[in-house]
Amino acid sequence: MKILKWSLLVSLHLSLLSSFSFTGNGVGVNRDASKMSSVEEAVEANTTGATTSVNNQERTYPFTLPTGANNSSTDQSLHLIDLTKWGIHNDGTKPVETTAGINKALQWASKNGITATTLPPGTYLIDKNSRINMVSNMLFQLTSNVTLQKETNTKESYHLMHIGVHVTNVTLRGGIYKGDKDTHDYSKREFAYTPGTHEGGYGIITQGAHSVTIEAVTATHFIGDGLVISGHGSLISDIYEAELVSGEYDTQGKAIANKDKVRTSKAIRFDHKAFKTNRDFEISNIKNLPTTFDIYIFDKSKKLISKLPGKKNRETIQIPEGADYFHLVFQKASSKGSYLEVWNRVVSKNVVVKNSEFAHNRRQGITVAGADTVLIENNEIHHIKGTMPQSGIDLEGGYGENGQLNSRIVIKGNNFHNNESYDVILYDGKNAIVEDNRLGSRGKIGLAISPPFTGALVRNNHFDGSRILAYHDATFLNNRMNDSYTTFEGPNVTIDGLTMTDSTLTINSKQPFGVTASNVTITSINKSLPAGLSLWGKPIKLSNITISGESSLRTVAGGIEPGSIIDNLKVTDFNSTYGISLPAATYNNCEISGAAGAKTGSIGVAAASGGPYVFNNCKFKASSTAFDTIVADQVKLDLTIKNSSFELSGNTRAINVVAAKKFVFENNSINATGITSDKLEIVKLNDFWKRNEQHDILSAIIKGNTISSNLKAIGISTIYAGNGAPAYVIENNTIVNATLALKPNDQNLNNTVK
Incomplete structure (x- = not known):
């Protein structure tokens, strides 16, 4: 899957065309600025990075965290803007006069040393052909009963609040910024060359501003984005x-x-x-x-x-x-x-967006389209729907298309839900941290990392019913997921610490060892849902993977190319009907057991490539109802099982080799405690019904094993190998309370039958 740019760059271009800049139902929560808590994490910044304390655990950052506006410079009593003096109306009328009056009042305040302003309660209609232009060194604080409403219009792009190039030290705190989505006329084009998508109407936009804090605001019902943090370009x-x-x-x-x-x-x-x-x-x-x-x-x-x-x-x-x-x-x-x-x-720098709500916008909650050092923290972003990408947050500056660069962006502690397509997109740029978020747009993509983005760190997030799609250059630490699945492609993708419930870890590596995963726990609770591990593409490295529970299908499957290394894989209670289908790999210290119930579920080793498969120091435990523990059936199969153990609690074979190019079974122990038929073959090569067909097990070595049975069954059987079968090496095995059934030409050497 490839994430497309849609028409984002087009709308950003149209929105800021004159300056050659590149930036594109009611609300459930109203946040009162006077009630907002301060940021709880203590930040200690230095020239190379930052460290924070989260629940008494140290959290480090590779760069200095942004601090936003300098509140000390705007720390004065709020100046209440005089509506009569400036010709401002708070009854939702007179948009031209109201917009001009607010701008004049802000300019006057700035010139007269006033650094903190507010408006009385009411609805302020903002001119469809204009916007509020924020001045430097200003706190603009509104209560929750102040609404800045964009006048309904036919435009493809507009702004309500603009924080322009080189404007610095601005705080927007509180208030409702509302667009005209529900009444907008989408039928007209502004220019012959514009797309007609009407996705460039923004609530708040920074364009090359510096040291900005946006907190406790609500930005809703815009035809484009609630907030755009962007750069300014001059050709x-x-x-x-x-x-x-x-x-x-x-x-x-x-x-x-x-x-x-x-x-x-x-x-x-x-x-x-x-x-x-x-x-x-x-x-x-x-x-x-x-x-x-x-x-x-x-x-x-x-x-x-x-x-x-x-x-x-x-x-x-x-x-x-x-x-x-x-x-x-x-x-x-x-x-x-x-x-x-x-x-x-000029990109926007040192921007903090916190404790706010972005909702019911058509295109995005927040777009970052040319910024350096941005913190987006503790916001609720939801119900984004109408025109693609339909994402909660999208980092997309169009850098590869002559746009702006995004760098050092932190997306932290936000609650995403009910967004139509995505919660977070890292489309282009470098060095982003996505942490401590709930990505809860169920059935959608919680996080997409596209090929143009590098250096993503994703940690301690909850993917609540949402998916992960990551291409390359990303590190995932201590995340959790439920009711969904992942797609990791690589290269340079590392997963360390992932807890999944009723979810599937899908890896499709594009380069050898381009993806590594460790310390993953996958639990299947709902038997009607798929869950487990699905491996495709080039070889990978996995370690400490634990999969438990009986999902609707196989909990392990895939068609990965040979050469993977999988250490400490533990699979318990796999589906008793479908079993698991292990990809070709070297498995060290694995533990695999199935659920009781049906008889057909087994461990399948039958990759189309034939392997090689190597199992070393593994433990296999068959369910009491299974026919077979391992079934090996592939004419090109290269299978080695060494230094491993089998526990058979039912009338079950340890291994059934149907076809193989090479089979090595060495230094293993088999303990069969539930066999009920003396005709059962514990280690079986080929089948009675194929005994008169041409042989398809080309080489077999069964050496140094101990096989114990509760009933005098057949310990090792090769007699049905087929016409022309070569001599197999059966050597130094100890058979306790069982027999050997070997072909006449087999090398039967130093075997002990007790």
Whole structure:
């Protein structure tokens, strides 16, 4: 399965087109800011990371956690905005006047040293063609009986509250931010090139802002997202092939000939207004040129002040002091069909979103689309439905499509439920932590990690009826799941600590040992539901896997390629009708037993690849009703069972080899205590009904085993191996209260029958 970008980037682009930026039923809970608790975890930050205390257990972070706005700078009595003075209406009328009045009041407060403002109770209708533009150094605190209502409209994109580029130290606390989803006219396109999906209407948007706290708010019923945390981009220059000429620059910054290289012919200057506040740039969207290049930076006197070799597409370049312009040099003889762009980008930084509710929006609860250091904590995000992706939170900046980068995002302690498609998507970016959340949109995807995302840490979450889909570069620690299943593909996926109830751990590794899993417990309680372990793809490494209970089908199955290593697998009470079908692997120290009931359930070793299968130091315990403990039936089968034990409490065979290329059974012990027929073969090679057919067990070694029976049954049987069967090695076995039934040509050596 591949997670698609849907039309998210399109709507983000439309929403912020003018600035070249890239960002796309009632509410059950109203949160009063005055009643909100503080964050309970004590955070100790340093320059390399952070450590928190959670239930007396230390929790470490690989980066400094964001703190949001500096409350001390806005720690003053709330200023009640005078509605009459500013022409503001709180009865849901006069949207143009109300919006303009709120903006004027905020600007006046900012200029007059007021850093904490509020509005009286009521409904404030926000102009469909405008928005509230937040100012820096401001606490905007509302009670739960204040609603900011977006005027119904026909637009494909809009904002209600905007926190713009370089706006800093803002707290939005309390209040209801409400969209026009229920009354919106979805029939019109704003422009001929727009998609017509009407998914770009946002409640709150940060666009390159810094140090922002959003707490105890409710953002609901927007045609797009309740909240967007995004970046701001300024296109400085776009360069076509006509602006590239043959040559390069020497160490003194002089243009010289070089037929194997091309350079920019026109200086790219640092005179754009964006550089006044953000002193860096990047080269991106390169076409028909190498993605690695050299940069030559000059001052106003045309003196070369810096050469930066080997820079790469989308790499952030700091502008040195005194720089006036720069040139680029590419290792390519021709500039035909070439194109590139120079951008100045600002992501939102140090943003905290907590104790809030995002609900009943059409596209997302929260989109992160260009941000660094964000904490989204203790929010309720639910009933997102209407247009894809329909996710509670989506980290998607379109970085691979010339958009913004997401990095160092923490999603912690949130309650997700009733979202139509996803709870959390990590689509693109790097270094996110998803922890302590309840992902409860049952039957949906609780967490999706897409190929463009790297460095996800997922720990201590409850997947309550929701699925996991993870491609690569992710670590899962101490999570739990019920009534669902996973898909892990890899590479670089680690699972350590996973408790599953009525759920299936599915691994489909795309690279050898690209997925490792350890300390997994899978319990089947509801016999009508599937549960267990399903392995596919390339070899993997598993350890300490415990599976218990009788699910509706096999609790272990799959078609993984040979070569996996599975240590300490414990399976108890598997389905007595269907048994289990073990994938080809090396099993060390396994313990496997079936549930009583039907007779046909057994341990199947019959992978299409034939193996090899190796069982070492394993314990097999058959149910009292089973015909067979292990059934081996594959003409290419390579099966070795060594140093293992079998406990047979019924009239049950230890192993029934129907077909195999190679079978080794060595140094095992079999204790049969419930045999009722003296015709039962405890170790059986082939079947009576196939005795006259061509043999299909090509090699067998049965050596050094001890077989004990309560009844004088047949300990080892090879007499039905079929026409032309080769000599099998039957050597140094001890048979207690049982007999041998061997072919005449078998190597019957040093066996003891007691």
